[in-house]
Amino acid sequence: MEPRSAAAVGRDFPYTARTTCYVEIHKDGHVTHGTDRATYERVKAGESKLYAVWPGEWSSHLFVIDDLDEYAKAHGIKHDVQRTGLAEHVHQVRWTESGGEQNPRSPYIGISVSLDCGCKIQSLAVFAAQMREQKGWAVATSGGWGSSSGPEGATYSLRVRRKSLTA
Ligand SMILES: [Zn+2]
Structure with missing residues (x-):
């Protein structure tokens, strides 16, 4: 199954919801679940890929975090005036x-x-x-x-x- 685009969801994507589970897949295949600045830097540098599981009411959906800017703002890694x-x-x-x-x-x-x-x-x-x-x-x-x-x-x-x- 192809992951959906978090960017397409926009600001409504539950970046900081307690139920949103992040999956960072590193180049060597190992998987971590952090959301810190280091994760952001690695994904930005293309060293890893970041996905999020958004548990829905009926089923969970896998999203690729393709709007890193929005992700960083939501997590306070980048300042967001709004x-x-x-x-x-x-x-x-x-x-x-x-x-x-x-x-x-x-x-x-x-x-x-x-x-x-x-x-x-x-x-x-x-x-x-x-x-x-x-x-x-x-x-x-x-x-x-x-x-x-x-x-x-x-x-x-x-x-x-x-x-x-x-x-
Ligand atoms: Zn002020």
């Missing part, structure tokens, strides 16, 4: 301590963040990585975070390691 809501620039961040009760013994502090640059936080992991680079913040990426929209745009409630919050 998926993350975040441009690749220095964000204009306004923040205040959250009004709610803070646990003084927690190494983390709750803050409210607004982005004046027009970005939206759709991926906390990507925003956390950008803030680590831009401000040295250690944003908690496990556990709850939220957003609320007001007249001045969206406000995000995040938790940041207290000691890293200097600017």
